[in-house]
Amino acid sequence: MEHDTTLDRAHALIQSGDTAEARDLLLAVVERDPANIAAWEALVRITPEPAQALHYLEELLARDPENEWAAARRDQLLGRTTAMQVATTPNGGRPRRRDTPSVERRSRLAAWWSQVRADWRLFRQNRLALLGLVLIGLFGVMALSHPILMETVWVRGIYHPEVGYDLNYAPWPAPPVFPEHILGLDGQGRDILSQLLASTQPSFVVAFTAALTTAVVSTVFASLGAYFRGPLDAVLSNISDALLLIPVPILMIIIGSRFYSEIGSLEFGLLYGILAGASSAAIVMRSHALKLMNWPFMEAAELTGAGPGYIISRHLVPHMLPLVAVHMMLTVTGAVVAEGFIAFLGLATEARLNWGTMVYNAISFLQIKPDLPWAQILAPSLSLSLFAAAFYFVARGLQDVADPRIKGER
Known part of the structure; x- marks a missing residue:
């Protein structure tokens, strides 16, 4: 029922001319229900980029091999791609592309951005993947902060990972001492937090x-x-x-x-x-x-x-x-x-x-x-x-x- 409602909204947006938002809704439908033939057909109809439309047609034919309209549309797009977009060079090497109109470039960019948004929606469903991004960002901050702290906040030599001995807290190793050594000192008198960073x-x-x-x-x-x-x-x-x-x-x-x-x-x-x-x-x-x-x-x-x-x-x-x-x-x-x-x-x-x-x-x-x-x-x-x-x-x-x-x- 939810898929039907979303599909109806997408059809209404297509009739009103808002194909960008309609594409987002249709992509959401096929993510939740890849077997929805109507959604795949609608995606093919509103996609101006031949390569992207071919991709949707392949997805459609994989789920409905007997779909004659999809097969004919695929053959038509393949023929149009060959005739309109590609011309071979005299030496048979790299094809020479004709000038692409600005409208087609914008359509290609819109299709790419729509695909990125769909991939991001799928990626963020994995909570561990989001946690991984947060951890990588945290480690990035750690890597960037160490040289800055060495030149600004940690003006004394006690935090240097190689020569930073601190005789004030001997014998080593020493437990955490706030605020000088948050994680303590190792067996050579070096600050553990500085080494960690x-x-x-x-x-x-x-x-x-x-x-x-x-x-x-x-x-x-x-x-x-x-x-x-x-x-x-x-x-x-x-x-x-x-x-x-x-x-x-x-x-x-x-x-x-x-x-x-x-x-x-x-x-x-x-x-x-x-x-x-x-x-x-x-x-x-x-x-x-x-x-x-x-x-x-x-x-x-x-x-x-x-x-x-x-x-x-x-x-x-x-x-x-x-x-x-x-x-x-x-x-x-x-x-x-x-x-x-x-x-x-x-x-x-x-x-x-x-x-x-x-x-x-x-x-x-x-x-x-x-x-x-x-x-x-x-x-x-x-x-x-x-x-x-x-x-x-x-x-x-x-x-x-x-x-x-x-x-x-x-």
Whole structure:
């Protein structure tokens, strides 16, 4: 009954000319009831962008394969796209696009914004995903605040993570002291809160470097293998299968046990991203890319004479981005935990400050002082766990947006 009421409101808005708000209502209907054929048909009728209309037609035909109107409309749009929007160059390479009217550009922008709003509505239904965004924002504030506090509020040297000894509160380690040392001092007289904030920056370096590298490597492996097939696909698939034999976090721990003190956070993130992107992420992305290659708009692009570079960059890769974002977030979790575990094993140098090193130093002092202040172990352990969990929660939310099966369930 609620769906029928919303659908009636959408039809009324269409008759009054307010297609933008009508599209939002229709998208809300198909999110709650993906099998609503009338809503899909209405979306097709009010969508001016051929590519977006084709997407809605594919969704409609997937649920109603015998719909003759939808099949005819799809064939019409494919023919119109071929005839009106694309013209091949004399050398058969990249297609040359004709000038797009401003009205069509605005329609394309409106369709894109409507899709973003629909994806956000689906994303925010996952409360853990919203919690992950809040936690990432909190850690971002921590990373930005440390250098500012070092130059302004914390004018004394006692908060410096490497040389900030405070003789006023010896012997070390010392429990929390307000307001000078909110979380106390470690076994070397260094402020724990300052170390906690300073460790956030290298964690972000590892996180974003690993995520971006994974995105690039997995996209390259998947797109090239799915498009060219043959020997190239076989070579790339064999590389991915070989790397999949050993989980990337364990492989990085093995490598880090030998070379961790010789590489920085940036190099660690790059290496982790390459291994993760070429193994599990590449396998999943390749499977998705192979499905995309069978879609009608891909066949239409090939029939117009578009070259491999154009098809991959303008048609294949954009449709892979939602799934790429999921694997980026999942990679962060493994990379941060692997780096923290290596540091926890005591393989990091003192200058390589991170949360794992803080836990290792705290446990080292347990033999000297069994009644160790709680903040020395709990604060860095909790920070490492929440940092990894935040990106995992966001990845689950992005998975809801990228996976059509989950869309249907919600």
